[in-house]
Amino acid sequence: MRSQPVLFLIRGSIFFTAFVLYHGSLAFSSAELQALLSAAAFLLFLTAIIGSGRFYSVLSTILLTCSLAVAVMRSASWMEWLAGFSSLIKLIFFIGLIPLISFPVGDFIKDIKQYMTVLSDKIRTLKLVHYGTFILANLINLAALPISKILFIQKDQERQRQAAVAELAGRSFGLAMMLTPTGAAIAVALELTGTKWTSLLPVNLLIIAAGLWLSYRLVKGKAEEAGAEKGKAVEQPDYKRLFLMLVPLVLYFVFLLSVETVYHLGIMEIIVISILPFTLIWSLFLKKAGEWLAHVKFQIFREAPRSFGLYAVIISASLFIYSMEITGLDDELVELLPWSGADMAFLFYIPATMLIVVLLSLAGVHQFVGMLFAANLIDPALFGIHQTVFASALLVGFVSGMQTSTFSGANILISNLLPTFSSYEIGRRNYLFALIFIPLSTALLILINFIL
Template sequence: MKTALFFVGITAYLASAFYPADALHWMVSAVSLLIVAAVFGFVKPFVRALGTIFVTIGIVLLAAHGAPWRSFISGFGNMMNILSLFALIPLIALPIELGNYGARIQAIIQKTVKHSGLLYLVTSALSYILSSFMNLATLPMVYHTIRSSLELYPIEQKERFMSRAITHGYSMPIVWTPVAPIVGIVVEMTGVKWSSILPVAIPFSVLGLVLDGMMGRWIAGRRLKRLGSEAAAQIFAARENAVRPKAGQNVREKAGHPGQIIAAIVLFNILISALEKYTHAGFLLLVSASVVPFAFVWSLLLGKGKLFLTKSRTMLPAHLMKMKEQFFVFLCAGFMISAIQSTGAGHVIGEWIIAAKDVVGPGVFLLLIPFIPFLLAFAGLHPAVGLALAAESLNPQALGISAWLVALAMLIGAATAFLMGPYNATAGMMAGLSGQSAFRVSNWNAPFTAAYLGLGIILLLMLEKVG
């Protein structure tokens, strides 16, 4: 029943977005309320408490302002646009699975990568490329593609190596890729054009990747010095023997070329950019509506169109069931945001924020924005929820700060939240893959997160000075 409610809610939202009608909007709200009630007893206590706080604040605000009874229902469904994207994005990973690209990548790595420093660079870069397209599905794919190769290199703490390389590379595209719901939230709530932030966001994310590669190679260099030249030579010889092709082995058979993934990323970004320019639809809607057709066409080109449909029918219901906590928290937070908007409470919060900005100055205030989603992540809020709450109160025009600078600051903060937030899905999934606790995964990322945040602050200072 819960899966059916999730599916009906998403379908109703997409229908209402393309064919606006009061009946469809009410259906989205009613189904959202039913979802909250249906999953209430099936989510973790912390998540239940968080959602209850959000709903309670919303009810108190509406009741205090004498809102009509309809507002207590219509307030739900405010974040169904974000949830729709979360639900549909994993389907874009199917063509990568169907194309068997992982086997080809693994063969190339084992054949060409000679030392652990380069392996770290390749792992981080692969995670970056796939994250630009696959979002959270990147983590298990890169882990299972690379993990077996680690036995061929002198790496003592293999799980720490994997966790750092994957999560660092994964988090960098979050500042620009359209498949990251975070980007859609920031774009829609600040009113900036997605294409306007790309000339800065993409080079900055690549700079973050380069920084990570430099730190990884430095650590690898220290590791080799501790190991000694003789032991390193023995391990290198053993690795060469292990990767020598065996008779009759053909690793390239039925494996797609990795260059096809890069081509698909470029084409998808061109598609979204064109749709944003020539249509009046919201950014989140554009991405949500484009994901499935694009993935299906890609699968058709691979000769796997029918298999894509078969796997989608199995994958989507299973994925929706895993999203029950996201549905609960996001819909409850959306209700609170709706109450803040309809009662004018946001103006009061905005006045407090403007007062704080006047005390510290706009330049310093801009530098504090990245810390908002970062700190909220440690309070247990998903970066998307934290950003939605923050963006509702941070009005760039009222603050007297450029909207795209505010957007960039939020996105940098979101990346740090994904890097170190111990309660988000990134840490949880990496903890499951590596067999470690989420807090340990978070601690492993601390040095790079600090360096990346410092890099982000330098960028914001330079951009603020340029004006």
């Protein structure tokens, strides 16, 4: 399609312009820069509507219409309303640029594969898939799934075994998104609740441990363990290179947590500001600065524009929520909910938070948007939910929704990697996990809420 390269060029140019304006608005508190950023976000939204799939276009149009209706009926200031287009623009930048972290890691794929091959001679293969993917996902996010496919799935494997590996890898990736500070899900949860990553960590580690145990128990025995051939000659990995891969990532995580602790910035903002300098410095050490620049251009002008349909939904959803906030409609809606201010209301609203995200995900709405609506509809302070518990509940909903939805990016990616499995089948295989994981997480979070 000839028009696509032109559209992608326009989208990429607007994305880059908005990114520069965002940094300018952070450095200089200027009403003019903020107005320009809102205008750029509006243009980004328009180019996202054009050429996006019907589902994204229809949903974005409905949300935009609702935003306009709220603004008109509640007599909102139009200038203030237009500012809502950029209210969550940093999430767009986060989603669009975080894949850059996988570029320097890509130089170490061979070493990772050799190390996993050595481990497969000592550890059950399914366990290695499970925990290996979890560790990789904490380091390189979504790129962990194709790497796991390369490492653990062969063409001649039985379909049942491929399904078991796909289940474990997908769920391990999802649970890792509750932990890694470079994951968009945890960044959104922290942003919506005003919680610090260090405060959320102990709670989420407990939920993750339960989820990993459950995930493995559900798959164990489904497929025969046929690990690597014993005694087969295996090339030993270069442990020095693995060390050189881990050190920059660990230092980056330490940097993120230190800045979050010292300054009044959220993880999302810190990563958006630092992702380009970090990956550039790492690439310079690897002597791949030229390739880094080419990868950045490719990400901005080829990869990020593919996600503009999702961006349109995020912008329109955040605009709708922003419209309710500036008009006070959100507070009025919350007051209509049952058991407002009741002592034990959290017993209902902790699982309700999860289910809102899951049900919207099953309907085709992205998990980020589901988290936005759940966080706006449920006021944790009003229902006696500790902010840390509320953030964790949002993330449980995110993970469960991502695992079960036919439309989730992770399930679609796994389906593309394994063409014999549809994203619907992959989601269906995770129903039992979600049906147990949600009540299990609810029980743990209710107990933690009592303690906190």
